[in-house]
Amino acid sequence: xxxxxxxxxxxxxxxxxxxxxxxxxxxxxxxxxxxxxxxxxxxxxxxxxxxxxxxxxxxxxxxxxxxxxxxxxxxxxxxxxxxxxxxxxxxxxxxxxxxxxxxxxxxxxxxxxxxxxxxxxxxxxxxxxxxxxxxxxxxxxxxxxxxxxxxxxxxxxxxxxxxxxxxxxxxxxxxxxxxxxxxxxxxxxxxxxxxxxxxxxxxxxxxxxxxxxxxxxxxxxxxxxxxxxxxxxxxxxxxxxxxxxxxxxxxxxxxx
Numbered sequence: 001x002x003x004x005x006x007x008x009x010x011x012x013x014x015x016x017x018x019x020x021x022x023x024x025x026x027x028x029x030x031x032x033x034x035x036x037x038x039x040x041x042x043x044x045x046x047x048x049x050x051x052x053x054x055x056x057x058x059x060x061x062x063x064x065x066x067x068x069x070x071x072x073x074x075x076x077x078x079x080x081x082x083x084x085x086x087x088x089x090x091x092x093x094x095x096x097x098x099x100x101x102x103x104x105x106x107x108x109x110x111x112x113x114x115x116x117x118x119x120x121x122x123x124x125x126x127x128x129x130x131x132x133x134x135x136x137x138x139x140x141x142x143x144x145x146x147x148x149x150x151x152x153x154x155x156x157x158x159x160x161x162x163x164x165x166x167x168x169x170x171x172x173x174x175x176x177x178x179x180x181x182x183x184x185x186x187x188x189x190x191x192x193x194x195x196x197x198x199x200x201x202x203x204x205x206x207x208x209x210x211x212x213x214x215x216x217x218x219x220x221x222x223x224x225x226x227x228x229x230x231x232x233x234x235x236x237x238x239x240x241x242x243x244x245x246x247x248x249x250x251x252x253x254x255x256x
Contacts (some may be wrong), residue, residue, distance in 0.1 A: 001036040002037055002240055004033050004034070004037050004061065007061065007233075008028050008097060011099060014106065015099035015102035020101045021101045024067065026098055026099055026102050027097065027099075028097050029068060029096045029098055030086065035093065038058075038240065039058060039060050039240070040059065040060065040062075040063060040230075041053070041054055041061070042063045042064070042226040042229045042230040042242065043064050043065070043244065043248050044245075045068070046089075050245050051088055053247040054089070054092075055088065059094055060093065061094070061096075061097065062095070063099070063226075063233065063242075065226055066098065068096050101131070103225070104131070105130045105131055110175045111133045111174065114175060114194065115133050117154050118171060118173075120135030120171060120173075123135035126173070126174065126184055131174070131178075134170065134173065134188050134190055135170070135173075140169050141168070142167070143166065143168070144214075147168055148160055156217075156220050157220075160215065162192070162207070162211075162213065163212070166191070166192075166212050169191055170191050171190060171194060173193070174193065174194075174196075175221040176221060177198070182206050182211060185211055186211050191212060193213050194216065194221075195213065195221065196220070197218045218252075220250070226244050226245075230243055230244040
């Protein structure tokens with residue numbers, strides 16, 4: 001066993017709050033720092049299914065990419081789904097830590113991992129805040145159609161905006177929902193922006209700017225990273241089991 005404070009100190013150092021967006025809620029969100037931790041589980045989002053899995057597997061700490069709770073709560077009662085989950089976690093002594101956008105922007109974070117999946121080189125932050133990233137394709141002038149095949153093989157199905165015959169050299173990346181990255185990607189002379197999801201009018205805006213988009217889906221753009229995170233935590237605390245959630249699935253299903 002190890003005390004929660006030691007794990008939180010490690011995670012805070014790896015994913016400092018200074019990297020998080022101003023609107024975000026990161027760090028230890030539920031828990032007693034003096035608690036003793038025997039088992040940890042990573043997940044993308046704390047859902048009722050994940051909550052029940054953590055109870056069944058006697059988890060002491062959930063490291064959830066998305067914050068829970070995310071917004072301030074005026075009441076914590078069983079009358080809401082969020083309240084019920086929070087009460088259940090607390091009653092079983094389960095702590096919750098979320099790195100969220102600090103995890104996105106860290107040196108080995110989600111966006112850097114996406115850049116590695118696409119084999120990008122000379123990767124740097126997309127903007128001065130350190131959010132997102134941008135780099136060059138190893139294969140200069142790769143076609144959008146070929147990039148789509150790579151993304152599908154490594155992350156699953158995706159959608160796109162742009163001409164399949166478009167030549168791509170410089171790619172911007174932002175996991176999750178980052179509509180605001182479109183203008184910055186164009187400013188940084190990107191040919192394409194890979195992101196989780198975007199609003200329809202953002203897609204139209206990107207098309208008008210001749211910026212191609214690959215939209216992997218929010219879940220696919222981040223879920224792989226919580227599995228990597230579990231392995232990283234295990235390497236740091238080898239005596240404390242840490243695994244990724246088995247119950248977590250993408251809520252958005254594709255119908256063919």
